[in-house]
Amino acid sequence: MRILVADDDPTYQTLLQAYLSEWGHEVTLVEDGAKAWEYLSSDYPPLLALVDWMMPEMDGMEVVRRIRGKKDTPYIYLILLTAKDQHEDLVEAFSVGVDDFLKKPVEPEELRARLNVGVRVVEYELALAESNSQLEVYASEMEKLAEERAKQLVHADRMATLGLLTAGLAHEINNPATFISGNLQMMKSVWPILENIIKGQLEQGDAENAGKLEFIQKEMPGVIQGMENGVRRIAGITSGLKSYARQKKQEAHPCNLNLRVEAALDLCRNALKYQVEVHKELADELPVVMADTQQIEQVLVNLFMNAAHAVEERGGGDLFVTTRLQNSAVQVIVEDTGTGIPPEKLDRIWDPFFTTKPVGKGTGLGLSIVKGIVEDHKGTIIAENRKDGGTRFTLSFPVSGGH
Amino acid sequence: MSVRMLVVDDEEEIRSMLARHYTLKDFEVVTAENGAEALKVLENQHVDIAISDIRMPEMDGVQLLRIIREQYPMVRVIMITGYVTLSNALACMRRGADTVVFKPLLDLDEIDQSVELSLAALQRWQEKLRSLQGMKREGRTDPL
Numbered sequence: 001m002r003i004l005v006a007d008d009d010p011t012y013q014t015l016l017q018a019y020l021s022e023w024g025h026e027v028t029l030v031e032d033g034a035k036a037w038e039y040l041s042s043d044y045p046p047l048l049a050l051v052d053w054m055m056p057e058m059d060g061m062e063v064v065r066r067i068r069g070k071k072d073t074p075y076i077y078l079i080l081l082t083a084k085d086q087h088e089d090l091v092e093a094f095s096v097g098v099d100d101f102l103k104k105p106v107e108p109e110e111l112r113a114r115l116n117v118g119v120r121v122v123e124y125e126l127a128l129a130e131s132n133s134q135l136e137v138y139a140s141e142m143e144k145l146a147e148e149r150a151k152q153l154v155h156a157d158r159m160a161t162l163g164l165l166t167a168g169l170a171h172e173i174n175n176p177a178t179f180i181s182g183n184l185q186m187m188k189s190v191w192p193i194l195e196n197i198i199k200g201q202l203e204q205g206d207a208e209n210a211g212k213l214e215f216i217q218k219e220m221p222g223v224i225q226g227m228e229n230g231v232r233r234i235a236g237i238t239s240g241l242k243s244y245a246r247q248k249k250q251e252a253h254p255c256n257l258n259l260r261v262e263a264a265l266d267l268c269r270n271a272l273k274y275q276v277e278v279h280k281e282l283a284d285e286l287p288v289v290m291a292d293t294q295q296i297e298q299v300l301v302n303l304f305m306n307a308a309h310a311v312e313e314r315g316g317g318d319l320f321v322t323t324r325l326q327n328s329a330v331q332v333i334v335e336d337t338g339t340g341i342p343p344e345k346l347d348r349i350w351d352p353f354f355t356t357k358p359v360g361k362g363t364g365l366g367l368s369i370v371k372g373i374v375e376d377h378k379g380t381i382i383a384e385n386r387k388d389g390g391t392r393f394t395l396s397f398p399v400s401g402g403h
Numbered sequence: 404m405s406v407r408m409l410v411v412d413d414e415e416e417i418r419s420m421l422a423r424h425y426t427l428k429d430f431e432v433v434t435a436e437n438g439a440e441a442l443k444v445l446e447n448q449h450v451d452i453a454i455s456d457i458r459m460p461e462m463d464g465v466q467l468l469r470i471i472r473e474q475y476p477m478v479r480v481i482m483i484t485g486y487v488t489l490s491n492a493l494a495c496m497r498r499g500a501d502t503v504v505f506k507p508l509l510d511l512d513e514i515d516q517s518v519e520l521s522l523a524a525l526q527r528w529q530e531k532l533r534s535l536q537g538m539k540r541e542g543r544t545d546p547l
């Protein structure tokens with residue numbers, strides 16, 4: 001063990017160094033209190049010290065007082081060396097924080113015994129400190145887990161409430177959307193008749209209203225178009241809401257994810273064919289998972305469509321689809337070289353109505369539907385950005401155990 | 404002879420929208436707020452085609468459909484619904500609806516096509532009926 005010896009007496013220096021070295025310790029020798037303090041207050045101090053009481057510059061008591069007053073330092077076992085006549089003051093020394101004392105002249109056997117006590121205490125302190133820091137690590141890990149779990153629960157709760165809400169909401173929006181759109185189509189179908197009347201009116205030279213009539217003739221198609229776009233968008237949202245508030249998981253069947261990948265790619269062929277190069281790496285003999293084939297296809301189609309949009313925004317790129325067996329889970333990895341997801345938004349992508357697409361382009365429901373389905377299947381999905389740009393989604397489903 | 408259509412929906416705006424749309428297409432349109440009201444209409448006047456919502460208070464569309472099938476088998480029925488559930492739609496088809504059309508009716512073409520199909524079916528039946536009535540008349544006059 002590393003031991004600091006602080007003594008201004010050269011004889012003691014030689015003596016102590018000789019004994020300590022012989023007993024296998026590593027000795028640091030200083031000849032005054034200031035130097036002792038310098039060593040003991042360093043970042044990695046020796047954990048055992050023999051300090052002479054009477055020293056120039058700073059006496060042993062002062063060194064002890066300072067060390068005990070210093071915070072954030074490992075425990076240093078301090079043995080005070082005293083002359084006989086100081087014996088009465090030992091009570092004070094202990095109260096300041098000395099662990100032990102040795103009377104001069106020092107008896108080698110006593111020194112050895114007392115040092116061994118010190119070594120034991122230091123080792124015990126070290127072990128304690130280590131298990132404390134380990135406990136701290138555990139505690140912070142537990143805290144993190146608890147926080148994550150709480151987040152998940154809040155999320156799940158929000159999802160359940162939203163599920164109920166959206167079903168009702170979708171229906172409420174659906175009806176007005178129906179009659180707006182129906183009336184609009186009627187208006188559109190009668191517009192040519194009205195337009196002819198306006199034309200006739202203009203040809204007859206209705207000077208008074210000519211300006212207004214021309215304006216109406218010019219603007220009406222735009223008015224109808226605008227309303228049509230609006231209704232179409234509303235319909236997109238309600239249909240998203242309805243699949244979001246979908247019914248419970250339908251009956252699960254043994255399902256080969258390779259086939260589902262192929263089927264989903266097939267469904268997305270039109271969206272992928274111009275700007276996306278598809279690379280497949282599908283594992284041979286992939287075990288089956290118990291799943292609802294339609295829902296799994298919906299998940300994959302959503303991911304492929306997102307990838308297609310992200311890649312198109314960059315003017316083209318690749319889509320990599322990999323299936324593999326990892327531990328006892330079947331994984332589908334969907335990667336693209338598209339625009340990626342801003343890191344600060346990564347943990348919000350699963351929230352309903354959260355979208356990075358321009359207004360009117362996405363409902364923000366796709367990925368929350370995806371996550372819902374995957375979790376219904378006892379699976380997990382992880383989203384991350386790839387090092388060289390683009391996004392990676394990793395889906396894991398438990399392998400079906402038996403039948 | 405104009406075709407009489409019954410539109411059943413608890414949402415007034417949808418009733419009048421469909422009524423306007425089909426009046427413009429030369430149908431004679433009557434409306435009802437729910438299944439019970441629709442049955443009153445059926446008791447009092449001849450109806451060729453009924454378009455009915457599924458979810459309604461008082462009597463819903465599925466119940467109405469069942470009664471129409473039992474008591475007015477010649478009426479063609481088209482269901483419209485905002486609830487896209489396969490089981491819902493299948494239940495209606497099994498009970499004898501001509502079609503189920505999903506709301507929102509972004510394109511009235513879909514329901515128009517259903518109406519046309521129903522009309523064609525109606526005409527086939529009417530022709531058959533006329534030829535059957537002709538045969539009866541012949542049968543009756545023959546021995547005289």
